[in-house]
Amino acid sequence: MMFSISAASMWSSGRSGRSRMFTFICIASAGVSLTTASESFVASSLRQWNFWESMHADRETGERQQLEWQELTRAEADGSSPTGLTGGVLRLGPYKQLPTHYHPEPFGEVYFFLRGSGSVKLHEFTPNERSHAIFEGLHVNIPAGTLHGIEAGNDGCEFVWMFSGKQWKDIPYLYVDPQLADRNTPENYSKPFPVGVTEWGAIWRNVSWARRQQKEIPEL
Numbered sequence: 001m002m003f004s005i006s007a008a009s010m011w012s013s014g015r016s017g018r019s020r021m022f023t024f025i026c027i028a029s030a031g032v033s034l035t036t037a038s039e040s041f042v043a044s045s046l047r048q049w050n051f052w053e054s055m056h057a058d059r060e061t062g063e064r065q066q067l068e069w070q071e072l073t074r075a076e077a078d079g080s081s082p083t084g085l086t087g088g089v090l091r092l093g094p095y096k097q098l099p100t101h102y103h104p105e106p107f108g109e110v111y112f113f114l115r116g117s118g119s120v121k122l123h124e125f126t127p128n129e130r131s132h133a134i135f136e137g138l139h140v141n142i143p144a145g146t147l148h149g150i151e152a153g154n155d156g157c158e159f160v161w162m163f164s165g166k167q168w169k170d171i172p173y174l175y176v177d178p179q180l181a182d183r184n185t186p187e188n189y190s191k192p193f194p195v196g197v198t199e200w201g202a203i204w205r206n207v208s209w210a211r212r213q214q215k216e217i218p219e220l
Contacts (some may be wrong), residue, residue: 047072049091054099057179061211064097071168080166087162088210092116092152100124100149101175102194109148109163111140116157121149124178125206126196145195147176177207 047070054065071088073081092098100121103109111120119131122139124147132138134150134157142148150157165171173183174191178200182191197203 054180056177058211064095065099067092067098068097073167084164084166085162086165086167086171087160088168089114089158090161091156091158092118092150093156094152094154096152096156098150099175099177099180100147101173102145102147103142103145103163104172104174104192107163107165107171109142109146109161111138111142111159111161113138113140113157113159115155115157117155118157119152119153119155121147121151121194123147124149125203125210128196143195145192147194147196176203178204179210 001151043113049068050068052067052069054062055067056062067090069090071086073083073086073088076082079120089149090098094187113134113136115136116134118134120134120138122130122140122142127149132140134153140148163171172185172189174185174194175182182189185191193199
């Protein structure tokens with residue numbers, strides 16, 4: 001299982017550049033399904049932000065795990081996406097976290113960072129853990145099953161996310177922290193192991209150790 005990280009120089013910076021990026025995405029989508037009215041391809045502006053917090057049992061951890069997000073895909077009447085993709089924007093405030101999680105097959109994901117600082121962590125809590133600094137233009141490919149999370153720096157961060165799926169609500173979010181409830185999963189869901197994990201005990205211990213270490217590091 002491979003993932004890739006690269007910096008893209010094709011997007012202009014600033015508000016006008018961001019607008020051109022979304023226009024590019026919408027135009028690319030428009031070439032896929034000619035049976036849908038052209039108006040459904042265009043998200044003319046960002047919508048109202050949704051607020052999410054993890055409600056973690058540990059109060060300090062829960063306060064860090066807060067974010068704002070929105071889905072820009074406009075589903076058809078039958079609930080399907082005109083492109084087979086769903087995407088949107090997510091932003092984290094300074095020193096906030098996107099908790100480490102993964103998505104089962106076949107849901108790979110792409111990140112494209114618009115601004116900010118901090119780090120993207122891949123395969124966290126396993127021997128294959130890697131961390132990559134966030135900067136404008138950073139592009140991250142995340143295969144299905146890959147553990148990933150974000151630690152925002154003092155600038156916070158904002159990025160475009162994209163899945164191969166009909167709508168965001170169809171994408172399972174599976175967490176390795178036993179104190180976080182999985183999201184978008186059916187009743188009696190059989191949770192698969194993430195890539196690089198063969199038993200839950202070891203990774204739960206690593207999660208617990210990392211949380212204790214984090215409490216000992218003061219924010220600057």
